[in-house]
Amino acid sequence: MLIELRNINFSYKDSGEKALEDVSLTLTSGNCYTIEGPNGCGKSTLFRIMMGLEKPESGIYRVDGEEITPQKLKKESLRQNFYRRMGFLFQNCEIQLFTQTVEDEIAFGLEQLRLPESEIHARVERYLERFQLQNLRNRAPFHLSGGEKKRLALAAVLAMEPEAILMDEPISGLDEEGQRWVSEFLLEMKAEGRLMVIATHNRALAQSVADVRITMQHGRAQLIEKPQ
Ligand SMILES: Nc1ncnc2c1ncn2[C@@H]1O[C@H](COP(=O)(O)OP(=O)(O)OP(=O)(O)O)[C@@H](O)[C@H]1O
Ligand SMILES: [Mg+2]
Numbered sequence: 001m002l003i004e005l006r007n008i009n010f011s012y013k014d015s016g017e018k019a020l021e022d023v024s025l026t027l028t029s030g031n032c033y034t035i036e037g038p039n040g041c042g043k044s045t046l047f048r049i050m051m052g053l054e055k056p057e058s059g060i061y062r063v064d065g066e067e068i069t070p071q072k073l074k075k076e077s078l079r080q081n082f083y084r085r086m087g088f089l090f091q092n093c094e095i096q097l098f099t100q101t102v103e104d105e106i107a108f109g110l111e112q113l114r115l116p117e118s119e120i121h122a123r124v125e126r127y128l129e130r131f132q133l134q135n136l137r138n139r140a141p142f143h144l145s146g147g148e149k150k151r152l153a154l155a156a157v158l159a160m161e162p163e164a165i166l167m168d169e170p171i172s173g174l175d176e177e178g179q180r181w182v183s184e185f186l187l188e189m190k191a192e193g194r195l196m197v198i199a200t201h202n203r204a205l206a207q208s209v210a211d212v213r214i215t216m217q218h219g220r221a222q223l224i225e226k227p228q
Helices: 043-050 076-085 102-112 117-130 146-159 176-191 203-209
Strands: 002-010 020-028 032-036 058-063 086-089 164-168 195-199 212-217 220-225
Touching (some): 020 043, 020 195, 020 220, 043 195, 102 117, 102 146, 117 146, 176 203, 195 203
Parallel strands (some): 086 164
């Protein structure tokens, strides 16, 4: 998979400042990218463009050569294919939880992929176990703790096993043990050769998992390190 951002400029409607300024990045399968930078520098905004939630003012966003915009994603066939291949974890992951139980939350995305019933069942069990959610399986996602919600949102998106996975602050709000095993899990995923993009304030995570580190400063992105 090839994700290309070319000279992207973007400002929010009610803001005079540019949230993204001339951002150009090329992201390819088999690599893990981290995006670091201070609060408000534009990391989540960049994710919103890559999720197809916002249209750049100028510049172009392409996935495997096809331009992606909110407008184009209204077309059902493109939309399905796009969200099948790309998985997203929102910084505020609460907004992506909407079913009645923890296990339904993991099953929902898998049903959208129209996987066979037996495969759905197997994956739900596997990801409940991996994310230590077995004891919470019948609980309502809305009433979980912050860290539990984050584990569930991660389990639900990773269970879909997308080709590219974009995670906005995947370990923030987790306790030390949670941070450790989610970080280990991200390293395992990386070994599978997927395209991963991770926004994080955690330098240790970036150092251990990134092939390429990207830093942002006031809406501008810069590569700071190439693979050793
Ligand atoms: N919906 C919005 N409307 C207006 N301005 C916004 C909106 N969302 C973000 N911004 C502004 O855009 C800029 C970039 O915000 P963004 O959320 O992308 O930063 P970030 O790097 O993800 O920060 P953090 O580390 O706090 O998550 C900030 O100045 C922010 O105030
Ligand atoms: Mg953010």
